[in-house]
Amino acid sequence: MENPKLTKQDEDISAPEFTHEETQDDTKHGNWPEVLGVVLTAVLVWLMFAFTG
Structure with a gap:
């Protein structure tokens, strides 16, 4: 049940691969x-602060 894509840290990903993943997410x-x-x-x-003084 181990998915290497899910356990990969940002530091382990190259810059172009990270940029591709960020643009692929499409959450704007x-x-x-x-x-x-x-x-x-x-x-x-x-x-x-209002109720505890």
Whole structure:
């Protein structure tokens, strides 16, 4: 049940192979996941300070 493609680390992959895999994934979400994460983290920190004093 060992898949060498899944266990291969980024350091073991050559640069052209890594670039090919990244373009093959075709996940173009933009920056909204990072922005949403920062906003939700800020809200969580604010809630902690607002209710715990």
